[in-house]
Every structure is written in C-alpha cells, then in structure tokens.
Amino acid sequence: MNDVNNNLLLKPVNPVGIVGYGAYVPRYRLPASEVARVWTNGQTALPIKEKSVPGLDEDVATMSIEAARNAMSRANISPAELRAVWVGSESHPYAVKPTSTLVAEAIGAVPNVQAADWQFACKAGTEAMVAAIGFVGSGMARYAMAIGMDTAQGRPGDALEYTAGAGGAAFVLGPADESLAIIDATYSFVTDTPDFWRRAYAKYPEHGQRFTGEPAYFKHIMEAAQALMEATHTSAADYKYAVFHQPNTKFPQRVASMLGFTKEQIAAGLLVPVIGNTYAGAAIIGLTAILDIAEPGDRVLMVSFGSGAGSDAFAITVADAIRERRDRAPRTQDYIARRTLIDYATYARYRGKITMK
C-alpha cells in the first residue's frame, strides 16, 4: 500500500456530484425458506430472509426506466440536457440491442445522447458511474445518467438461487454545485480473477468455488477501500455511512468489520436481507437508501465488487440540496415496504423456469 499516492485517485478536473438518484425494487418476494423447502427439505442455513422477484412484465429495461424517472424527478432537469444514458447489468433483455436506447427514449433523452450498455458482473453500475463522473468532470457533458440494474438468476437449487434478486438504481451526475451529494474521489482496483462467470448462451452462471470469498470479494473490496481512504486521508470513523457490495448478509458485515466500520455505519445501506443480491444494483441501491436519510455534511463510503474481478470505491459527501430533493420521488424503503410474498411455484413461473413449449 506504500506506493499509493494521489495519482491513483480518480478525480475530475471540474468537481462532480449526484444531482438526482432513484431506486427500483419489484413487488414480489421469495422467502429463502421456500428455496430450502423445495431443494433441501428445509435443511439449509438461510443467507438472507427473502429476495425480490420481478413480475412477468418486468426486465432490466423496464426497471431501469422507473429508476431513471425517479432520478430525473429528483434532479429536476430537462431530459434533453442528458448527454449520456448508460446501463450496467448482467441481465440485459437482448443479447444484441441496447437497453440504454430504450431507457433514453422512454425518459425523453434522445437523440442528442450517448447510449451504451455496460458489463462487469456486479460492478457494471459503478463502472458506468465512474465513466459518467469523467464525462461530466471533463466538461464534455453537463449531465450524464448511470444505471445499475439486474434481474439475476441462479440455477435452481444452487446456493445463488437463495439470494439472486432484482432491483437497482439510477444516478444523474452533474456539476458539484448543483448536487445533493459531492463525489470527493473514486478509486478502482481490478485484476483477472476467475470467481464467477456465465458463458454466452448459458442461462445460469458458474462460480469458481473457493475463489468466491477471499481472493475475490474480500481482496478487491479491501484493497479499493484502503487505497481510497489512504489517498483521501480518511479513516472509517470519518464516514457516517458505508455500503459494500452485498451478495449475502455475512460478506458485507465481515468486510465492514475488517475495515473498521461499525454495524451502525452499514445498517442503512444493508438491504440484501430483505431484497436479495441485486448484482449490478447491490451497492448503489444501498447508497440510495442512505441518501434517503442522510444529512448535509455526512460522508459516505461506497465500494462495489464485480466478479472477474474488481471494486470501485467512492468517497461521497452529502450536500444541502438533499433536503429539498429526496422526497421528489419514492424512497427506497417505500419500494421495500411494497411487498407481496410468493411461493416457489409462482416464482418458477415468473422467472421463466416453467417451459411452455
């Protein structure tokens, strides 16, 4: 860590912040106990309480549109002022045809706009955010939208089926002086690590067994968080809130503790027990829940993790505009409270696991 210096921090020429943010979580919930009932006679330790399940007519495009509309309501800018709409996901509805053009069309941001789909497992959303920060911070754009959204699938009976949820968030990045939260700096730590993948045409992902924990999740989040805090001369105590990628309940709790954060600091953003692992949406939807309750001056550390593998770490300071903007759209907890339990059979139907032909 001794070679870390300010050159490793990603900081734009012009200060950038979050002008608007919006979350989305589908209505349906599958209790983890239902997966255990069907596949292990109930003889499994449950990694979460329940996960969110999209309805029959939902996908990453429709969910991104709702989160984007919420972000635009808070930003209160004309969609014609957006110069980028970028969607990070590992469950885009089409193999070829961008999700981002559909989202941009639906929110009225076309045609003078960059549109692209990002892919980096669970950090595709924060990758798009970092790019948007650069796009705005360089002066190329006044506003850029970055979205992380997923409707992840696990193989029936696999450990991932208990947690693979649906949801995510959208952010409008813009000039810091118009922002409800300032991006102080970001830092990214990336290596080639075979912890998790899905080949083309494969419906379900594979995980590299012993690679998933220490060399992947913990290594990358620890390195990213420590380097960012060192370079910004901050420590865990300087942050009111922290949120980490949350594939299950234990991993973010453990990594938080390893970095010196308390349970209180991660409580607001720890949503995985009640919505599951939302993949590209997981860290950032935690950030939306934090912004829903944060006060001006509060500092937030966010660190994503994407398999393959890498972490993006963000140091964020909440600004005055949060107070007047947060209630211009539903809070994340409003979506979490809207909740209809379903059984495994309904889940199997909603997720297309019942073959019709």
Add this chain to the structure above:
Amino acid sequence: MEISRHWRLRKQRYALVGEVCPHCEAKLFPPRDICPECGQEARTLYQFSGRGEVYSYTTVYEPPAGYEENAPYTVALIKLEEGPIVTAQLTDLGDQPVEIGTPVEMVTRRLRQDGDERGMIVYGYKFRPALARVAA
C-alpha cells in the same frame, strides 16, 4: 411482424406522450392531431403525468394471441388526471384488490413479444396501484 408500427408508436407507448390543443387546452391521448373538443388542429406534444384512477375494469382469462403468458390479467379503463380515458393492463396488483376509483400510476412494461422468443420485445404503458409513500 409489425416492427414499423411498434417503432412509430414508441413515444406514446413508452411514456404516455399525447397532444395538447393550442386553441382550447384539451389534452389528447392517444394523439390524433385534431382536437375532439373544438375540432381544430392539435399537434403540440404533451407529456401526461401518468396519474389517474380506475374507471372500470375486467379480468381476462382467455387472452388473445400473444398475451397467453400473462393470463389471467386485468384490463382497465383509466381516467387520466388530465381528462382522457385510456385502456391499459393493470400490473403489480399482488394481492391488492382493484376497485373503481383506485388511484393508479403509469409504468412502462413488457407488453408481449412480436411472434416467438426470437422476435422483438414490445414495451408500453401499463398502470399499477399508486405506490404508497411509507418511509418517513
């Protein structure tokens, strides 16, 4: 295959974009370029708020071709707060009962796929019960 029709209708379908009459302020949906209130030309685009209430509804158990995967589903006449009445599917009902007067809001959802699973996905407006704001 109706790709050109899907493409032509995308603005009104994705985002409930209609028209407003420059002469009498009437809001038109779907857009029809002639104001039904005053008979004059009305081509100014208008973004509807998406809020309205259930005017009437029925549940479909025998769906037309292309909608089988969603059955049973509820179709409603929605009275938009700007005046027009539109026909659309209700979604995200969960175990919530539908009643005449239920406040609803527009969402953009998958309507169906054009042909089989190789065809394009058709997206458009549906309405769901207005999301309750419970978090303080």
